[in-house]
Amino acid sequence: MKVFLRSFGCQMNKLDTNLVANSFLQAGFEFTEEIGEADAVLINTCSVRNHAEERVLSLLGHLKHIKKTRPQIVVAVFGCMAQRLKEDLLSHEAVNIVCGPLQIPELVSLVSKAIEKNTKLTAVSNDIRHKSLPEDSDRLDDFEYSYDSAEDNLPAQAYVRVMRGCDKFCSYCVVPYVRGPEASREPAKIIAQIKKLADSGIKQVTLLGQTVNSYRYDNFTFADLLYEVSKINSIEWIKFVTCYPKNFDERIFKAMVDLPTVCRYLHIPAQSGSDKILKAMNRGYTCSQYLEIIDKAREIVPDIAVAGDFIVGFPGETDEDFQKTIELVEKAQYKNCYIFKYSPRPGTRADDKLADDVPMEVKKQRNIELLAVQEKISAELNKSFIGKTVKVLVEGASKKAHLDKADKENVSQLIGRTAGDYIVVFDGSENLAGQFVNVNITKASALTLFGQIN
Numbered sequence: 470m471k472v473f474l475r476s477f478g479c480q481m482n483k484l485d486t487n488l489v490a491n492s493f494l495q496a497g498f499e500f501t502e503e504i505g506e507a508d509a510v511l512i513n514t515c516s517v518r519n520h521a522e523e524r525v526l527s528l529l530g531h532l533k534h535i536k537k538t539r540p541q542i543v544v545a546v547f548g549c550m551a552q553r554l555k556e557d558l559l560s561h562e563a564v565n566i567v568c569g570p571l572q573i574p575e576l577v578s579l580v581s582k583a584i585e586k587n588t589k590l591t592a593v594s595n596d597i598r599h600k601s602l603p604e605d606s607d608r609l610d611d612f613e614y615s616y617d618s619a620e621d622n623l624p625a626q627a628y629v630r631v632m633r634g635c636d637k638f639c640s641y642c643v644v645p646y647v648r649g650p651e652a653s654r655e656p657a658k659i660i661a662q663i664k665k666l667a668d669s670g671i672k673q674v675t676l677l678g679q680t681v682n683s684y685r686y687d688n689f690t691f692a693d694l695l696y697e698v699s700k701i702n703s704i705e706w707i708k709f710v711t712c713y714p715k716n717f718d719e720r721i722f723k724a725m726v727d728l729p730t731v732c733r734y735l736h737i738p739a740q741s742g743s744d745k746i747l748k749a750m751n752r753g754y755t756c757s758q759y760l761e762i763i764d765k766a767r768e769i770v771p772d773i774a775v776a777g778d779f780i781v782g783f784p785g786e787t788d789e790d791f792q793k794t795i796e797l798v799e800k801a802q803y804k805n806c807y808i809f810k811y812s813p814r815p816g817t818r819a820d821d822k823l824a825d826d827v828p829m830e831v832k833k834q835r836n837i838e839l840l841a842v843q844e845k846i847s848a849e850l851n852k853s854f855i856g857k858t859v860k861v862l863v864e865g866a867s868k869k870a871h872l873d874k875a876d877k878e879n880v881s882q883l884i885g886r887t888a889g890d891y892i893v894v895f896d897g898s899e900n901l902a903g904q905f906v907n908v909n910i911t912k913a914s915a916l917t918l919f920g921q922i923n
């Protein structure tokens with residue numbers, strides 16, 4: 470049986486996709502890149518932005534046509550959009566299976582059943598905000614333990630979920646309604662999983678949570694977890710995403726200083742520089758409280774690399790509010806920023822209560838303007854690396870050609886990242902993928918450092 474797999478969305482989704490792919494491989498399925506020869510099509514979906522859902526619907530439209538000539542093909546939609554739309558999605562002509570993010574351990578058996586009986590099946594949480602039963606958490610933990618591995622195309626690197634769900638209810642965000650309540654995994658299970666990954670050759674783990682710094686299992690905190698993970702031999706770099714800028718435990722920064730394996734990288738979304746907009750977003754902090762966290766981080770870890778996220782064009786965002794966001798970006802001196810145009814998500818408080826009153830043209834303009842501000846900052850920061858040597862974990866051959874490509878045969882242009890998550894491009898042999906190398910930086914753009922292996 471052949472399976473075609475597509476994935477949309479964040480790192481949490483990439484991790485789920487990887488687990489699902491391994492579960493199908495171990496069940497004897499093969500993977501194909503040709504949708505036309507697949508017996509089953511699996512689509513991992515994202516609901517965070519409207520655009521991600523539109524792409525899934527367009528793929529389903531394509532599959533509807535394919536099914537006219539190959540009606541036996543089984544299409545399974547899983548992840549956040551499946552949980553959000555439930556039966557509505559099952560009524561789509563192309564869809565056979567709708568499976569929520571908490572039901573992914575059942576996917577192999579759902580697909581096998583649908584192939585055998587050519588039926589429609591659904592497995593979603595009826596009350597997603599209901600706290601999981603211990604047996605459900607155990608089932609998900611066992612699934613993670615059994616099927617984790619290096620990330621696709623990222624040798625020696627793995628994502629490890631440390632918590633599920635979210636309880637923050639930011640007014641624009643659909644995650645609490647599709648991934649359920651916040652639940653931290655038992656430390657012993659996380660450690661056992663990372664030890665297993667380390668034994669299989671993993672050198673970098675990225676600990677994942679929607680608000681990873683809120684991790685807490687009884688009295689065991691996220692900082693405690695960092696100290697425990699750092700004891701695992703052969704895990705050389707520990708990264709974590711994403712942090713929530715409230716009740717930030719300073720011990721996390723102290724761990725970065727104490728423990729050489731904890732990377733000095735902090736991804737901490739601000740979303741807006743205007744207190745009025747932050748309040749409407751229900752973020753629970755002010756701009757100055759946010760900056761205090763960054764100041765504290767830099768006081769304890771002077772060379773920490775900080776990345777941010779912003780939403781532009783949130784309901785009610787005036788030019789003055791946007792100006793405050795620009796000022797925050799200038800003050801924060803991020804290494805890079807992810808900037809999104811607000812799009813209302815059905816079922817969220819912002820969609821219910823606030824008019825999407827910033828015209829798309831204005832959203833686009835603000836996006837461009839903020840990106841330009843950030844690019845200037847990134848270019849300056851990146852320039853300061855010229856002449857220095859950085860340690861890089863090699864990801865593999867760069868997919869796109871960059872500046873300075875050597876024309877030597879047998880030498881590829883490689884891409885990798887530093888502990889601070891800076892992207893580095895350099896020439897080298899592809900068998901360096903998954904290894905650490907030292908690179909002398911000779912050139913820098915706003916997005917990339919360029920150099921030569923030492």
Ligand code: SF4
Nearest residue numbers: 635637638639642644
């Ligand atoms: S913290 Fe806010 S933005 Fe992040 S997942 Fe939770 S509700 Fe969504």
